[in-house]
Amino acid sequence: MNSQHFQTPVEYLKGVGLARAEVLKKELGIFIFEDLLKHFPYKYIDRTRFYKIRDINPEMPYVQVLARLVSKEVLGEKHTKRLVVQAKDDTGYIELVWFQGIKWIEKTLVPGKVYVLFGKPGSFNGKPQMAHPEVEIYSSKEFKQKGNLTLQPAYNSTEKLKQFSLDSKGLQKLISSLLDMHAKDIQENLPLYILNKFKLAGRAESYKNIHFPDNQTQLNEATYRLKFEELFFLQLKLLKNKLLRTQKFKGNVFASVGHYFNDFYSNKLPFELTDAQKRVLKEIRIDTQRGVQMNRLLQGDVGSGKTVVALMSMLIAIDNGFQACIMAPTEILANQHYQTISSLIGDKFLEIALLTGSVPQKKRKIIHEKLENGSLKILIGTHALIEDKVQYQNLGLVVIDEQHRFGVEQRAKLWRKNIIPPHVLVMTATPIPRTLAMTLYGDLDVSVIDQLPAGRKPIETRHYYEAQRLRMFGMMKQEITKGRQIYVVYPLIEESEKLDLKSLMDGVEIMSREFPLPQYRISVVHGRLSAADKDFEMQRFIKSETHIMVATTVIEVGVNVPNASVMVIENAERFGLSQLHQLRGRVGRGAEQSFCILMSKDKLSNDGRVRLNTMVKTNNGFEIAEIDMQLRGPGNIEGTQQSGVLDLKVADLATDQQLLIQARQCVEDIFARDPQLALPEHHILQAAFQSKNAGLSWDKIS
Incomplete structure (x- = not known):
């Protein structure tokens, strides 16, 4: 807010006090005046017009009527007691009824006077009725001043807040009194030329109008202004971070491509290599020659060949006298990378090792020694790589897989493993919509592998209802006869492990009846198995000793069995889109045609139907991610919860994509001509930026 008034603890606002402040903090995270000002309405009730009684009907939302009271009477006894009031305008009569607070309301209502009635219209015996309307005496002069012919804000509240009279109305009163006192202290934080260029309303006026707009136009202008501001400062922070980092952190120079790479x-x-892989390698090559630390995000769909790009980048590091490492979030995935890379480079090419929690102490010691003397060139592992005991001779490149599963602090530890921080390549197989990538990874350079390797046939996806199960079994048998293998996956819903296990075990029983021994063999993998048992079952499947693997989603990441050509997903409607897409990517890794079968119950919700239709229609992970964001909102896409970046109050990445792109472009233009924000017209940005980001440490990694 830039004015110290807005940093005042909320208890000092008239009408709050200590008890209410405590509940505002606990329930809504409102600690200071600024937090209250940013508690925006979630909807608005239209009080901009009066309806005639004959024009209202029970289908309408809340309406406002101007009518004269004709009569009032209290009817019924004890439990059936009600206050019934007749009111009329020049088009007809309406009945008003109250079942609570009767004594007080009856005292305040005066027949013959004109009242403003506001409530949800209903009907009783075919006549218009309103239950428990808000009523106030109409005075044409006062009415406009009191601001009732407006769009009325509705605020989120909770049961606890309501006990302190802080329902939507109570919050409205507090915000109104805060604006009365301090609207004049809301300072502008954008340069005049940006306001003019994007036709933005003033800041103070926008805060006033987002809470108490007189009409829809005012509300639209205020919302547009505050959304732009929020996205603009988010991008300013990310791009400034990127700029500072390139100035602050020198990078090792990988001057040549040598023996190992060639x-x-x-x-x-x-x-x-596909053209996309070549393009990404070229981008990495340019980055690592500049003497500035590389921070690049590599996005690529499942099976698009990210691991090969990572390996070839590591070979460039080794050609220049450095070591490299890959950090993966799980042992399964670390193992997978180790197997893939070992099979690609062969035994005698260069020394690589695997370091995970289950590596015995004796072997660890050898790994530690070889790392320190530099003979070990590539280390692959889990977060065991960042333990203090792990010391490198000269770490030049770090590859982080599925980076959203690692916290900032964990990644920072890898940086400290070398005097000059290593180059960082972050990989993700979760395609992220462009606007979300700009926000989550806005300070990284983004590379995309958007081609599948030649010879890969697109996976064919089919959706079967429960009634078509026999068709699905027939198809499975057909594929097994061809020598292929099959995954059958059951959903894992955390609230009830027992329920998951039951549905999995029921599934195993059905499969065992349909696919009996000795002709068919089945592996079973689920979360309750020990790591050793899980590995044993996985290995049987990998070695083609079993035909079918029935599993919960533990196989989602990191299993690579080229011979598996069918993925059956049971209760597919219970999975999110990105999870379905990840699971589908477990097949289609060989040259054969692969299939993904989505099994669902017959009755589907609308969202469930959209998800399954999307999967049948497209294999494009980026398209799927866009639809996922439209359905679930950006805050629920995997990894965004940990990021903390998506704490947006007014903007919505699913609907405000265009605005985000404009805001980022605007920030890029500013930094291109004034990287230090030193020009007079940018002093306002510098000040706003510093106050917004006080206490933030820019050398933390994103």
Whole structure:
């Protein structure tokens, strides 16, 4: 807010006091005046017009009527007691009825006077009626001043707040009194030329009008202004962070491409790189030559060949005398990377090792020694890589897989493993909509692998209802006869592990009846198995000793069995889109045609139907991510909860994509001509930026 008034603790606002302040803090996270000002309405009730009685009907939302009271009477006894009032305008009569607070209301109502009635219209015996309306005497002069012919704000409240009379009305009163006292102290934080360029309303006026708009136009202008401001400062923070980092952190220079890279490319690479892979390698190559630390996000769909790009980048590091490492979030995934890379480079090419929690102490010691003397070139592992005992001779490149699963502090530890921080390549197989990537990873450079390797056939996806189960079994048998293997996955719903296990075990029983021994063999994997048992079952499937793997979603990440050509997802309607897409990516890894079968119950919710239709219609992860964001909102996409970046109050990334792109472009233009924000017209930004980000440490990693 820039004015110290807005940093005042909320208990000092007239009408709050200590008890109410305590409940505002606990229930809504409102600690200071600024927090209260940013508690925006979630909807508005239209009080901009009066309706005639003959024009209202029970289908309408809340309406406002101007009518003269004709009569009032209290009817019924004890439990059936009610106050019934007749009112009329020049088009007809309406009945008003109260079942509570009768004594007080009856005393205040005066027949013959004109009242403003506001409530939800209903009907009784075919005549218009309103139960428990808000009523106030109409005075044409006062009415406009009291601000009732407006869009009335409705605020989120809770049961606890209501006990302190802080329902929507109570909050409205507090915000109104805060604006009366301090609206004049709300300072502008955007330069005049930006206000003019984007036709933005003033800041103080926008805060006033987002809470108490006189009409829809005022509300639209205020919302547009505050959304732009929020997205603009978010991008300013991210891009300033990026700028500071390139100035502050020198990077190791990978000056040449040498023996390891060339030998691998010419003699060991088993397939032709796609154009997308070549483009990304070129971007990494340019980054690592500049003497500035690289921070690049590599997005690519499941199976698009990110691991090969990561390996070739690591070979460039090794060619320049450095070591490299890959950090994965789970042992399964770390193992997977180790197997893939070992099979690509062969035994004698260079020394690599795997370090996870289950590596025995004796072996660890050897790994630690070889790392320190520099003979170990590539280390692959889980967060065991960031333990203090793990010391590198010269770490030049860090590859972080599925980075949203690691906290900032964990990643920072890797930075400290070298005097000059290593280059960082972050990989994710969760396609992220462009606008979300701009926000979550706005300070990283983004590379996208948007092609699948040649020879990969697109996975064919089918949706079967429960009634079509026999067709699904028939298809499974057909594929097994061809020598293929099959995954059958059950949903894992955290509230009830027992229920999950039951549905999984019921599934195993049905499968065992349909696919009996000795002709068919089944592996079963679920969360309750020990790591050793899980691994044993996985290995049986990987070695083709079993035909079917029935599992909960533990197989979502990191299982690579090229011979598995069918993925059956049971209760598919209970999975999110990104999870369905990840699961589907477990097949289609060989040259054969692969299939994904989505099994669902017959009755589906609207969202459930959209999700399953989307999966049948497209294999494009980015398209799927866009639809996922429209359905669930950006805050629920995997990884965004941990990021903390998405604490947006007015803007919504699902609907305000265009505005975000404009705000980012605007910030990029500013930094291109004034990286220090030193020009006179940018002093206002510098001040706003510093006050917004006081206490933030820019050398934390994003």
